[in-house]
Amino acid sequence: MSVEEKVRGYILDNFLFTDDQSELSSEDSFMEKGIIDSSGILEVIFFLGEEFKVQVEDDEMVPENLDSVNNLVAFVEKKTK
């Protein structure tokens, strides 16, 4: 399973409680769409650690890294190079 499939699957299952792929596009902003709130972002960070062994530093907790499927995938790929 690709990084994108894993990330999409997690967001859909954990925050949208569905497996309907049409409910989330890879560009959707989690904040603007209200998918993830401030406590939810901690869940995403746990997920990155557990699934990809990616440790998120304080200065990396920015929307550019975490606020969409595309951003998360790019962030994971950068951190696991």
Place this chain on the structure above:
Amino acid sequence: MCGIAGICNISSSESITEQKLAAMIDMLYHRGPDGKGFYVSQGIGLGHARLSIIDLDTGKQPIHNEDKTVWVTFNGEIFNYIELRDELRKKGHKFYTTTDTEVIVHLYEEYGDGFVSHLNGQFAIGLWDTKRKKLVLVRDRVGIVPLFYKQEAGSLIFASEIKAILAVTNEKPRLNPYALDQLMTFWSPVSPNTVFQDIYELSPGQLLVLENGKISKSNYWDWQFPESEDEYSSAGVDDLADKLHELLVDATKIRLRSDVPVGAYLSGGLDSSVLTSLIHHYSDVPLRTFSIGFEDAKLDESSYQKEMIKHLGADHSTIKCSNSDIADNFQKTIWHTESPVLRTAPVPMSLLSGLVHKQNYKVVLTGEGSDEVLGGYDIFKEAKIRQFWARNPQSKFRPILLKRLYPYLDLSKGQAYLQNFFGTAIQTPDLLWFSHLPRWETTARCKDFFSSDMKAQLNNDAIDRIAETFPSSMSNWHAFNRSQYIEAKSLMGGYLLCSQGDRALMSNSVEGRFPFLDHRIIEFANRVHPKHKMKVLNEKYLLKKAESRYLPKSIINRYKQPYRAPDIPAFFSSKGSPEYVHALLSKEKIADYGYFDANRVERLIKKINRGMAIGYKDNMSLVGILSTQIWHHTFIENNN
């Protein structure tokens, strides 16, 4: 408190029997276990379940005037009844009881429908004028005492609780989907809606008249705030504090009037500490207090309670609430609330009233209302910071003030996310509901779980329509006052005084009394400038100034802790879940009742079982879904 019920024919000619009224009153036994009474005449029937508090011997209701042309069934208390009775006697009225209830019929004779403006109290009233064949229903100014009604087959049916209406209705009860949509946004349906289709509440401060086959409603009171700076009181802050103290002393004293012993809730917070101090210093009533504590140390306030008990020398009883207590009592609580809830907090409040009842007390004073009237909630502070931030939305420093409000927030971590949450509507700070938008949008995420059928029925977003319920003058009010109004009318009126207030108290036949909600205090406080209510970010500043001399400094300066009870952990633990939770959250039951998407709920439960459901949304969603399922099971599926 008591329970009232009645039926009044509008166009029906069906006779109203005492048996039918008794079926209604029997459903209200918990509100009034000390006796029942009925008045039946052509086209009208009034019923009453009595909780004896004043005039234990001759206070049986319904009560009438001198020539039995005016009858009343009454739930509540008229705290200024002694003064009113003296005035009415001087005008020649003859009393046959020493109750507070009897002043109502004589006041009506004197002032007609205007009688209600003379009352200082908490009440739901059903009054019948035999000469005019006229029914008057009235509810108190802020909504302490409930009153519901339904029009059916040419009759108006009314009662203190909906279950009494369900006892005689010929229509099968069903959910009002718009009301559930509102509840899952604002924590309660918007008045007059209830979650039952075609059953309404009489709104706080409202009077309903049924005469000549026509029903008319009017508002006799509402929260009003200055529309310009010069309408605020010009008195200095010291004088304002003195006046507030004077009003609080009187509001408390008249709420100690009773022919049975009166106790008080003591949470350890500022408001209950103020109240218990006032009782201690300004009355001869022995100080008897009650509190609840939690196993979870994060939610527990026992240390502050102990400090106040020591300070005042109170005779105190406390009860510890465990997670399993909440799960074990949740179904019963929903029978009392008659409404889904988003938090489990009403359950411990019911356990607390149970403790009061066991100690043979029927009446307690509580500090509820102080936060709304005198500016205590975090949401007011939060809005103030967001307003300040909105003046310079690009500022990186202004949102740091949020840390003053939520010290546990680590703004160095995930700052963008926190700023996004609190920055909601920051581009539109003049929005009337600016203060409440973050809360409402967060709560509304619960609706993601609605089934496609439910979503299809809901055309409009609840938030978009809320402005229809606001007074036209609101746009001229100070932003702080707007948030006070919204809080008082939505969360306080719709949830805190109902599910977490009256229903939790009356589930054990205990009457709550609310000195901070004395209308004289509200009217005074509404003319106090917001800068005196919240000085910079110091909440309830005027109250602290007025009462600090009576309280330990640690209570005055303590960090304000919201009352919370465990939510998800109450129902899911390493020991498993209660059988009813399994049954009502099963895919089959979720699909059968039809309100929620069974697959999404299943995924939420899996997430909970993985120990990953930690956020507000997950907690509120689970409690909201479970309580809706219980509500349906209790009132729709098993309604007999």
